[in-house]
Amino acid sequence: MKIGKAEVTRIEEYHGLGFPPQAFLPDWSDAAVEKHLQWMVPDHYSPNDGRLVGSIHSWLIRLPNLTVLVDTCSGNHKNRPDSPFFSMMNSRYMENLAAAGVDPEDIDIVFCTHLHIDHVGWNTRLVDGRWVPTFKNAKYIASRSEFELLVGEEQRLADNQHMIIDTIQPIIDSDQWLLVDTPHHICDELYIEESPGHTLGHCHLTLTSGGGKAVFTGDIVHHPIQVHFPTWNSGACAAPDLAVPTRLKMLEGLSETGDWLMPVHFARPFCCRVGRPINEGFECVME
């Protein structure tokens, strides 16, 4: 996808069956989604399997003088005792990055919308038994409040204890973290703003170039059905009371401008535009 001077490419870690809908979206009901089955099945929901269909991917943004990677999926060979799906993955993510024509050394900025295991994993990789930064020339940007939360109270989760050791600490040791207060401009075309709810320090990134605009939204939305039902939180949203107004504000803004919504977990076609308001939500325009 071209947005002005920027070229935007999806780098896949996983695309396929995800969580059971009621487990992941507690407000899901078969009656509510019935009229949406015609667009959801089979690309976004598999009733036969009783599972949502989703994706885990990064967005690569290539500007003339800057190469940015937004969120880095789950990573390979990482032990996640609480989350079997994300544990000991062995994906072709690095091959997919190479197929996009990018060497790890080419990445200037890694931006993590938030510090969950499926958004920071490829920050590091295992080399000769040691976890080392995957992108040795990059600055890794995260929000300061998100970072402080993780190294504070969120350490009670076993997954996070592992993540700090294998994914966060190596970037501290190599002095590559750049913790920012929001709003923060990376360059003329890219800026970061806070969007609390899924996590308290969650942020999103807006790309503006040549009259085009795209918003990289991390986990403000996980599945396109949430465009139709913006009050549906995922079970993984840490602050549900904040997640709903954040999602509504984001979708309302995109509905007015017609700019691109670029989430991390939508299945094919992986992104959408937000159309006119309908009932309690918005039209989800997938081209």
Ligand SMILES: [Zn+2]
């Ligand atoms: Zn996620």
